[in-house]
Amino acid sequence: MALASTGAFIFPVGVSSTFLTPSSGNSNLTSNPVSIRRLALSAEQPRATTTTETKWKDSGLRKGRFGKTGEEEAHSHTTTFVREDYRLGEQRRTEHQALEAEEERMSLKDYFEQAKDLIRSDGGPPRWFSPLECGSRLNNSPLLLFLPGADGVGLGLIRHHQRLGKIFDIWCLHIPVKDRTPFRELVKLVERTIKAEHRRSPSRPIYLVGESLGACLALSVAALNPDIDLVLILANPSTSFGKSQLQPLIPLIEVIPKSLQLSLPYVLSLMTGNSLKMVMANLEKGHPLQETVEELSRDLVAMPFYLSVLADIFPRETLLWKLQMLKSASAFANSRLHSVKAETLVLSSGRDEFLPSQREGERLHKMIPKCEIRYFGESGxxxxxxxxxxxxxxxxxxxxxxxxxxxxxxxxxxxxTPSEFKKVNESYKWLYMATSPVYISTLENGEIVRGLAGIPSEGPVLLVGYHMLMGLEKIPVVGQILLERNILVRGIAHPLMYMRFTKGRLSASEFPNFDTIRLMGGVPVSGKNLFKLFSSKSHILLYPGGMREALHRKGEEYKLFWPKQSEFVRMAARFGATIVPFGAVGEDDIGEVVVDYDDQMKLPFLRNYIEDLKNEIVRLRTENNGEVANQDPHLPGILPKIPGRFYYYFGKPIETKGMKHVLRDKEKCDELYLHIQSEIVKYMDYLKEKRENDPYRNLWPRLLYQTTHGFTSEVPTFDI
Structure with missing residues (x-):
């Protein structure tokens, strides 16, 4: 068996810890420590197990660069890992180096090729392995245990190994094809592992990523170990097996004669996805048609190989055993859901061909206290x-x-990453095209220039501005600064965007924009978080007017609602931060508020709705009086207009370096605070005046210009 090509460290349960490699001319494994490029096995010849008697030693594995295996108290032997490109301790990049090159992800073909190498002739026991491409990770990375689906191979994360391996210490559970370990014994195996690792690093969370059957395993372990800090990520859990179209297959397979070979093309088609869907997706991404057809052709040529591997993974006896295990696993996990206290993220596919995953995700979301759900409507x-x-x-x-x-x-x-940023940018493409934002900034010498060159490169930098209606200006400006300057701006946002595990009206799955804000670096507002951002020399985006400004009433556009206290000035001076005030206009050109907060509070059903929302969220600025404290969440009624244009003006940077002692004086601090306010108002007045001379302020002239010059071309604006 060509084990050296699977790219993994393997750690069986309860056996000694040496490398294994195929001996020349023999398919048996020897226990001589050797250097292997792709696979390092930590095992003696695995012994067969039975369903009636399975002897386990503690399976917790301490796996560093040169680590011990098993619990330290139970094992005294050491293992030397020999690998040319094994790097640990990669340190976190600075936020100024926001976008970097990405490595190519593995493919479905890699899954089948490596799965073939991992299909062993032995009957067990199950074992942990760590893919070599997961070897270079940050120090003190949390442990991630991957619990596979019914295939048991353990390569379900193969497309994610490289990215996950940078931030997690990854172990994958491998269950050999002929292994017949009952589900409850698998639960005990994972239990022993997490208990050993929890004792070794009690402050480090342990992630259980479970797919289908593995999700039942993760839920069961979490229910039995509520005192261990676990994070569950469950992909299409088979807790819904009782309602699945797979369940009727059990009696059918039992009566099929053993002489008949089960056909697996249907399973393969489900696994690889619809070919037409793949073609259309690639064309939508702008991939050339010829390239897409060539890729599809390669998959069709490889299909016989895929079928043969699937046949090896699911021979008749194994398929029947796995279906029976799914049934028992579902019953075991469902009977213990009430005991699950771990943070849980359920990933539900809308087109699951085997399980009613979307409905099951909703059920788990309601039953598990600390549970969130994310939907993937077009996925299988x-x-x-x-x-x-x-x-x-x-x-x-x-x-x-x-x-x-x-x-x-x-x-x-x-x-x-570049691909993440690209997806965010594409999701807001309609806003960019509709508003064609104009950016101007001020250099240190006072010169006003097109673009964002006036924003200082070195942090800490605090960008302070006006919050447009619904905060529409936030995503474009953060994206443009990252695109033009490769500077990641951390936006300070309302805590409701970070509320976890709510079962009320503010469930995160109902507000996908919240995920975008978190992905792009948003941080919930608090003095502690602001302190950390300043101390890490970040670029920070702050709107002192907060929700009151973004959800303003009729006729209040471009009006600042700032608290009287100079909240941020003294902290900025403490770290010598550069403050850049900026103004933004254009909301009045895209919509008009016709039903505001005051109108809604006059209607009983809307008033009750707002009160319910208010009770769910964290209240801010409760110590303040006046309008700035009136931040009740609501959605104003907005009458859309033919889109105008967004304009941003970043003023001259204000240095606070060396002003720490000066700004201890409250009057001096308030003076600078009011100066920043007046600068923002001045910039907005400037933009409102100058946009009158912009020949491309309205949508139609911009569309005409882009039609003749290309839709990626920059549309001109007023003279500075």
Missing amino acids: HFLLLEDDFDLVTVIKAASFYRHSKVHDYVFDYFPP
């Missing part, structure tokens, strides 16, 4: 193997990544 059962799905992106956007018991929105954050 094998979500983790689909081209357009990126698990790291989902984890980041849902704010489910953390190093310790408490989530840190500043230091647990990773900047968007």
Whole structure:
């Protein structure tokens, strides 16, 4: 068996810890420590197990660069890992280096090729392995245990190994094809692992990523270990097996004669996805038709190989065993759902061919206290193997990544990759095209220039501005600064965008824009978070007017609603931050508020709705009086207009370096605070005046210009 090509470390349960490699001319494995490029096995010849007697040693594995295996108390032997490109301790990039090149992801073909290598002739036991491409990770990365679906191979995350491997310590569970370990024994195996690792690093969370059957395994382990800090990520859980079209297959397979070979083309078609869907998706992304057809042709040529591997993974006896295990796993997990206390993220496909995953996700969301759900309407059962799905992106956007018991929105954050940023940009393309934003900024010498050259490169920098209606200006400006200057701006946002596990009207799955804001670096407003951002020399985007300004009433456009206290000035001076005031106009050109907060509070049913929302969210500025404290959440009624244009004016940077002692004086602090306010009003007045001379302020002249010059061309504006 060509084990050296699977790209993994393997750690069986309860056996000694040496490398294994095929001996020349013999398919048996020897226990001589050797250097292997792709696969390192930590095992002696695996012994067969039975369903009636399975002897386990503690399976918790301490796996570093040069680590011990098993619990330290139970194992005294050491293992030397020999690998040319094994790098650990990669340090976090600075936020100024926001976009970097991405490595090419593995494909479905890689899954089948490596799966073939992992299909062993032995009967077990199940074992952990760590893919070599997951070897270069950050220090103190949390542990991630992947619990596979019915295939048991353990390669379900293969398309995500490289990205996950940078931020997690990854172990994957491999269950050999002929293994007949009952579900409850698998639960005990994972239990022993998490208990051993929890004792070794009690402050480090342990992630259980479960697919289908593995999701039942994760839920069962979490229910039995409520005191261990677990984070569950469940892809199309088979807790809905009782309502699945798979269940009737059990008696059918039992009566099929053993001489008949089961046909698997249907399973393959479900796994690889609809070919036409793939073609259309590639064309929508702008891929050349010839390239798309060639890719499809390669898949069709490889299909016989895929079928043969699937036949090896699911021989008749194994398929029957796995279906019976799905049934028992579903019953076991469902009977214990009430005991699950772990943070849980359910990933539900809208077109699951095997399970009613969307309805099941909704059920789990209601039953598990700390549960959130994300829907993938066009995806099938094998979500983790689909081209357009990126698990790291989902984890980041849902704010489910953390190093310790408490989530840190500043230091647990990773900047968007080029592909993530591209998707965000594309999702707001309609807004960019409709408003053709104009950006001008001020250099240190006072010169006003087109573009964003006036924003200082070195942080800490605090961008302070006016919040347009519904905060429409936020995403374009953050995206443009990243695109033009490669500077990631961390926006300070209302806590309702970060509310976790709510079962009320503000469930995060109902507001996908919240995920976008988190992915792009948004941080919930608090003095503690602002302090961390300043201390990490970040670029920070702050709207002192907050929700009151963004959800203003009729006739209040371009009116600032700032608190009387100079909240941010003293902290900025403490870190010597540069403050850049800016104005933004254009909301009055795209819509008009016709039903505002005052109107809605006069209607009983809307008033009750707003009161319910108010009770769900964190209240801000309760110590303040006046309009700035009136931040009740609501959605104003807006009458759209033919889109005008957005204009941004970033003023001259204000240095606070060396002013720390001066700004301890409250009067001096208030003076600078009022100066910043007046500068923002001045910039907005300037933009409102200058836009009258913009020949392309209205939509039709802009469309005409882009039709003749190309839709990617920059549309001219007024003279500066």
